[in-house]
Amino acid sequence: MCGIVGAVAQRNITPILVEGLKRLEYRGYDSCGVALHVNGKLERSRSTSRVADLEKQLAEVGLDGFTGIAHTRWATHGAPASHNAHPHFSPNSDNARIALVHNGIIENHDELRAELTALGYVFQSQTDTEVIAHLVDHMYQGDLFDTVQQAVKRLHGAYAIAVFCREEPHRVVAARQGSPLIVGLGQGENFVASDAMALAGTTDQIIYLEEGDVVDLQLGRTWIVDVNGRPAERAVKTVHAHTGAAELGPYRHYMQKEIFEQPRVIGDTLEGVTGVMPELFGDGAYQVFKQIDKVLILACGTSYYSGLTAKYWIESIAKVPVNVEIASEYRYRDSVPDPKTLVVTISQSGETADTLAALKHARSLGMEHTLTICNVATSAMVRECKLAYITRAGVEVGVASTKAFTTQLAALFLLTLTLAQVNGRLTDEEESNHLKAMRHLPSAITAVLALEPQIIAWADDFARKENALFLGRGMHYPIALEGALKLKEISYIHAEAYPAGELKHGPLALVTEEMPVVTIAPNDTLIEKLKSNMQEVRARGGQLYVFADADSRITSGDGVHVIRMPENYGQLSPILHVVSLQLLAYHSALARGTDVDKPRNLAKSVTVE
Numbered sequence: 001m002c003g004i005v006g007a008v009a010q011r012n013i014t015p016i017l018v019e020g021l022k023r024l025e026y027r028g029y030d031s032c033g034v035a036l037h038v039n040g041k042l043e044r045s046r047s048t049s050r051v052a053d054l055e056k057q058l059a060e061v062g063l064d065g066f067t068g069i070a071h072t073r074w075a076t077h078g079a080p081a082s083h084n085a086h087p088h089f090s091p092n093s094d095n096a097r098i099a100l101v102h103n104g105i106i107e108n109h110d111e112l113r114a115e116l117t118a119l120g121y122v123f124q125s126q127t128d129t130e131v132i133a134h135l136v137d138h139m140y141q142g143d144l145f146d147t148v149q150q151a152v153k154r155l156h157g158a159y160a161i162a163v164f165c166r167e168e169p170h171r172v173v174a175a176r177q178g179s180p181l182i183v184g185l186g187q188g189e190n191f192v193a194s195d196a197m198a199l200a201g202t203t204d205q206i207i208y209l210e211e212g213d214v215v216d217l218q219l220g221r222t223w224i225v226d227v228n229g230r231p232a233e234r235a236v237k238t239v240h241a242h243t244g245a246a247e248l249g250p251y252r253h254y255m256q257k258e259i260f261e262q263p264r265v266i267g268d269t270l271e272g273v274t275g276v277m278p279e280l281f282g283d284g285a286y287q288v289f290k291q292i293d294k295v296l297i298l299a300c301g302t303s304y305y306s307g308l309t310a311k312y313w314i315e316s317i318a319k320v321p322v323n324v325e326i327a328s329e330y331r332y333r334d335s336v337p338d339p340k341t342l343v344v345t346i347s348q349s350g351e352t353a354d355t356l357a358a359l360k361h362a363r364s365l366g367m368e369h370t371l372t373i374c375n376v377a378t379s380a381m382v383r384e385c386k387l388a389y390i391t392r393a394g395v396e397v398g399v400a401s402t403k404a405f406t407t408q409l410a411a412l413f414l415l416t417l418t419l420a421q422v423n424g425r426l427t428d429e430e431e432s433n434h435l436k437a438m439r440h441l442p443s444a445i446t447a448v449l450a451l452e453p454q455i456i457a458w459a460d461d462f463a464r465k466e467n468a469l470f471l472g473r474g475m476h477y478p479i480a481l482e483g484a485l486k487l488k489e490i491s492y493i494h495a496e497a498y499p500a501g502e503l504k505h506g507p508l509a510l511v512t513e514e515m516p517v518v519t520i521a522p523n524d525t526l527i528e529k530l531k532s533n534m535q536e537v538r539a540r541g542g543q544l545y546v547f548a549d550a551d552s553r554i555t556s557g558d559g560v561h562v563i564r565m566p567e568n569y570g571q572l573s574p575i576l577h578v579v580s581l582q583l584l585a586y587h588s589a590l591a592r593g594t595d596v597d598k599p600r601n602l603a604k605s606v607t608v609e
């Protein structure tokens with residue numbers, strides 16, 4: 001989702017801004033732009049294409065400067081078009097005084113637009129952002145820092161903004177409320193960006209701005225005030241941010257590469273786990289786990305499905321009641337808080353606006369025991385939670401989450417064992433057996449990846465379909481949900497998942513010979529019931545595509561296609577089964593020729609509501 005980079009320096013910053021945008025590309029965007037202070041004027045270049053094209057455009061016109069801002073936009077208000085791309089200028093492009101970029105959503109933009117229009121401002125875009133540019137211009141009285149502090153008081157909603165002004169050539173002012181923003185400190189130069197990764201290679205001295213902060217960046221100084229306008233001291237951290245995506249190597253897409261990285265990253269995530277120890281989740285974790293008597297999991301999308309899987313594990317092994325909530329719902333609904341709850345947020349990016357807001361909401365209700373399972377150690381989520389387990393999936397570039405999901409599951413299984421141990425429900429023998437199974441996961445996943453040729457053969461059939469059903473039971477129901485999400489996200493095939501027992505309560509009406517029904521069939525206690533559900537499908541002509549455990553005695557036949565999973569993996573079976581569904585989605589999308597790593601309309605990091 002939208003990315004911001006800004007700089008004030010004594011050298012040409014165009015390459016720094018462009019490199020920063022490239023590092024933010026993984027978040028997803030549909031247009032991009034750069035604005036610079038050039039010979040007493042504001043100049044900009046915008047594109048609805050890739051950052052690489054913007055870079056060429058900038059080189060063609062020779063746009064260089066010492067002060068400027070840049071942006072990748074993921075459209076919310078107004079189509080992905082050049083005139084809606086940031087930076088936005090005010091009063092207008094010919095004699096612009098203010099240039100501004102924004103991430104977030106301004107909820108009172110209509111009201112402000114009417115007010116500014118009445119004052120004579122002419123709007124050139126449909127964005128809520130242009131409203132802020134004109135507001136800053138309208139309020140400007142010679143001091144940009146002062147103006148921005150006053151202007152943000154008029155904004156309702158979420159924002160991270162970076163602004164500069166024609167009349168103050170060595171200054172960039174930035175502010176945040178509800179959207180991420182960091183400051184990077186250099187030698188006689190300073191930067192602002194959506195995350196530390198954008199500045200990797202430029203500076204590793206990072207300040208994480210807090211909610212309501214406004215920062216004044218000049219050549220040799222930065223000055224921060226808090227939400228009340230009081231000077232604020234913020235810690236400077238040395239951050240060794242990932243330098244972005246590695247090379248694709250032999251893979252065609254990052255998603256494929258990331259699917260195949262799973263054995264390694266699960267190994268990395270569990271590295272150093274020599275036993276079940278609460279401290280793995282942070283200092284003081286034992287005391288927290290001892291005090292709580294229920295778990296509330298908050299997450300979105302794929303991360304929500306890992307939470308749903310964890311509910312099955314935690315309730316069955318640790319016997320602790322678990323509630324899993326979609327963050328965007330939880331944050332607004334009336335719920336019954338209990339301070340003896342462990343609030344667990346799950347997030348790949350650690351910047352998802354809904355999950356951060358849900359966490360804040362839970363805390364405001366008096367639930368202070370917070371833990372995050374997160375893939376980005378420097379993210380807002382990790383900073384906001386008391387306890388954390390950092391998954392080590394590495395940078396995930398593909399918008400469709402794969403390795404982040406399975407590493408989350410590995411971490412959540414470890415949490416399950418830890419809660420069980422703290423509650424006296426884990427014998428030494430059980431602990432050792434579970435740990436053995438976890439250590440064997442990388443080779444078990446490698447065996448599933450070897451099924452790729454068989455899955456490719458199925459994908460050719462799927463590529464011609466417009467609908468698919470996914471069935472699972474028990475802890476494999478969330479895996480069916482994740483399989484359906486993967487397929488629809490990247491192949492645009494409409495897919496729905498159901499617990500298999502629910503089929504006859506409605507969705508069976510959809511089943512015809514045209515409907516592929518993907519069935520997850522582990523050899524567990526529900527296998528005979530699942531076989532009956534499969535009969536219900538076959539009786540209506542539905543085509544079954546079954547991922548069956550080696551020992552589940554389901555064989556291929558008329559309308560029944562079976563791929564045998566290498567082994568029955570007991571409680572950890574969801575981690576194996578989801579890998580085969582990721583491959584099915586990937587190859588179906590490949591066969592349909594979609595943009596696998598950047599599916600339409602989606603962003604990697606959803607930093608707006």
Ligand code: AGP
Nearest residue numbers: 301302303347348349352400401
């Ligand atoms: C998954 O493939 C998604 N693109 C999406 O559902 C994602 O999991 C969701 O937006 C949550 O993101 P997070 O894990 O970074 O919080």
